[in-house]
Amino acid sequence: MKKLIATGLAAVLTTTGLASAEGVVNLYNWGNYTSPELLTKFEAETGIKVNVTDYDSNDTALARIRQGGHGFDIVVPSNSYMQTWISEGLIVPLDKSIVSNHGNIAPEWVDVDFDPGRAYSVPWQWGTTGVIVNTSVYKGDINDAAVIFSPPDELKGKINVIPEMSDVMALAIYYAGGESCTTDMAVMRKVRDTLVEAKAHWKALDYGTVDAHVAGDFSAGIYWNGATMRARLQNADLAYGYPKTGYPIWMDSATVLADAQNPENAMKFINFILEPENAAMISNFARYANGVTGSEAFMDEVMRAAPEIVVAPELAAAGRFSPACSQEVNDLQSQIWTEVLQ
């Protein structure tokens, strides 16, 4: 028996010893968002093993990291949350001596208001939030937020709305004729009334619903462009609409945590995803554009002409990059959002 325990202990020691020799990096990312091939390639090139843990919303990620003791090295927040991460000291500036590919960030994505000059973060992927519609159920114009906010009879009770506050609020504010982060109370009251009324016709407020849209559990919804593309590739009836009253453009960016256990490996991984070929792997998996110069050349053929990625010129102007709102505006939006969710 004693011998058995000793052997067991030895085995445990050897495996942990091996693991720490090359090292690990712990990535905390949105669910269904990380290309497995990308991780295999990184492991093959560097010998560093990548562990991925999923989250389903910006709030979940923020709450978990704030508590500490999480063991993660990299997190991928959205633009509207980045200032919170920076101002609370949860993330650290990039180590440019390791992140030598910093220059590969596409010029239009360098001086962004959520992280000027990209001191802290690098693009992971960017996309738009619009509507997904099953065109076999609804034949009308799909470039219209009314599909969700004032649904036609054939879609009532068949709608899913992703429970991501910033996306839904932005769509609703534009629909009510307001600007991002508006403090116009008349507009916000209209937003509240529209959402509360519309919710009666929604079937669910759920994440992770690519298969539910494919299977026909839902016939419409508020959804992200890349996720819609993945659904459309499995069910040709599905289409992505860009609400002409306005739709939000967002970007999720990879950044290194202040309490990372493997900061150096994390920086290596950040540098790795800025290689055009590797950035393209991320896009080919999750079906969003990435903001790295030259990655288009490595992208799948289906992505180059996809209506979810290439915006029609007459709808491009309606896309708005949502800035981080002030605390008061955030409070107001949170209150409305909570009322809608309950």
Place this chain on the structure above:
Amino acid sequence: MKRDSHRWKWILVSPALVVLILAASGPLLIVAVYSVLSPGNMGGVSWEFSTDAWFRVFFKRDIFDPENVTLNADHLAVFRRTLWLSFQTTLICAALGFPTAWFIATRPVNRRMVWLFLITVPFWTNLLIRTFAIQELIRNTGTLNTVLLWLGVIRQPLELMYSDFAVLLGMSYVFLPLMVLPLYAAMDKLDFRLVEAGYDLYASRLQVLWHVILPLVKPGFIAGSILVFIPSIGAYVTPRVLGGGRSMMMGNLIGLQFGQGRNWPLGSALAMVLLVIVVVALVFYLRITTREAGGRDGQS
């Protein structure tokens, strides 16, 4: 000498006491304290005293018209749904659990273990996986609808997902073994000579069931009901997956406040309300059981 041994007892028992105090009272205290603080910036709490969370549990102040205060109908609806679904789950589990347990208890002794073993098999699979399996069964293009459509029983797929029904189905399935096992334990001890005596005295099958069997297995029903009702009230995964964020139960309402709702004090206050409901339910059950015992004493 005696005092010495007394002291030793306390020293020996202290690790358990420390664990109990730290693990049971500590978190509870944090929840209680958080419930009277103000919500922090994007989640968390800020250390300012406020009764706002408790106010919000029961009342709603219109965002654009602060003078307009009404009862919080949304929260009350969630409380009501939670209690009603948990009650229904308990009833369904009792109705299905009784014949199941009876079937097992009346098998030959050597085969009972096989049946009991089969009852525990679902526990081998993670709850989340089992819940997703139910989703696969009842979704619009799921097994049930496909079969019914093929048989011609229905023309349109039944909309079963994301409803109270889906949540009820999921919870009944998940909690059924928790009813079967205590019922079986009670029936295992049942003296079948009493059943025979009932028949000898010309009691009908129904009379034997009602006047002999049910009173004897009542402790099993009570234990099973507690084991099903209490976790039902706190259910999170099943309503989350099968209710789709719309047919919310208290567990989901609380979870919401710590995530998207960004109101930790309100979440804490709601958690305290849930705790009170559970304690009240337990006391209620215990009172039924003790009254039962007293009654039996009175008869003898």
